[in-house]
Amino acid sequence: MKITELFERGEFVVSAEVGPPKGFHVEHLLEEAKTYLSGITAVNVTDNQSSVMRLGSLAMCKALKDEGLTPIYQLTCRDRNRIALQSDLLSAAMFGIENLLLLTGDHTKLGDHPQAKPVFDLDSVSLIHAVTELEKGVDLGGNELIGEAPKFAKGAVVSPCSDSVDAQLAKMERKVRAGADYFQTQAVFEPEKFIKFMEKAKQFGKPVQVGIIIPKSAGMAKFMNNNVAGIHVPDEMIEELKKDKEKTKAGITGVEIAARIIKECKPYCQGVHIMALGWESKVPDLLKLAEI
Amino acid sequence: MLITELKPRETIESLADGKKVFVINCQGCKEVHFPEKEANELQKEWSEKGIVTGIITTDYICNPENMELRLQAHKEEIEAADVVLVFSCGVGVQTIAGYLEEKKVCAACDTYPLPGFQGVTPLEYKCDQCGECYLNLTGGICPITACSKSLVNGQCGGAKNGKCEVDSEMECGWERIYRRLEQIGRLDVLKCPTQVRNFATDEEVSK
Ligand code: SF4
């Protein structure tokens, strides 16, 4: 199922994220996904997230699909040139994987193989363009595909609380023009900024899922403020998390904060994308608290 | 060493279309092959049409001291022009764009590599001789060298506090590009078609 069909029906689309392991046993991950994520619409599978080498996104998508979940195949331009990317897209079509999230990808220097060659033969925009071309039955080299052309729901990302939000909006527009069907955002901790962003992003007429990270602790929030692009956790929230004293309330404050953000953003967007970062077990509670 | 070639005629003409043009030719370093004849012909045609406000033909436009004085001397002609069209390698165009911050500065040439040395490259301006000069789409700031991923379609999501995700000392190249385009009132060039890089330039040159 393409998640674009749900947007079209006016549903509020919920997705969450799983990161494949650095190893090839995925049984526990599949169990976890089935237990905690089967109530939601779709599951993103990250592609060597943060430039750290792991099991492949495509293989994990296939495994999730076999378990009855709807995967969203994340694809970055960091590790593969246009030949490999288009080839993997055809492989995805063969497996019946219909949802994509197309990204530029973090630089290799940020991960666990800083010596690796960063590819970036394409970038997020030209990758979306490549998929649009494949859907017309031609590859980027201008050669015709044999048989049926693949069809995907083409997702892209945007960073609404970035300090260069205008440059982000300009890039978003380029993605729309290249063929992006829907957007997921970087994690939002400042609903006011997100709402302002949506006022401008509305003009593109594409569904947007607000990105949510459950803040696990004050320490994690501070770390993100110092190190993660496009994320700013306000001081009041950090204070709230501090009071939580972490262990006593076992992170409930973080879930409450995340639920509050979802509620505030919901009237302005078409769905939510949860990056649980190991806290998949808290997703059902979060959704209940957020009244979704 | 490198080769500069005129961009396709339609591209150059669309840059000058209906505008007053100030022309800068760099015939500087012997390391650069410059399409002198074609450039002269085109400029002669334009002069006859009366759209040229002035021409500087010189060497080493990438040499800062030299260039600042020369631009000063042509101040009025430059002011009278809607666009400054630079016939040089990528470094030259970036140097001029750096001086004429308020002006629309465009590249008339593409730059291809040959092994060897390129101009009197001042440190701030770098050109990787990518073969499809993007400077007209980026306000004269080179996306290939100013962005750590050499992105040609806009900013990635990695910039924090205006700095690049790879190096917290380095300004995000696309943030600079965005600001420059805003300053010269040319944010509309960001609406250009999707750019797909061509890495086959070596072959193209030897053809
Ligand atoms: S875009 Fe950059 S690398 Fe390419 S020719 Fe122009 S200045 Fe040189």
Ligand code: SF4
């Ligand atoms: S942060 Fe800016 S300079 Fe660095 S890779 Fe991204 S767009 Fe390029």
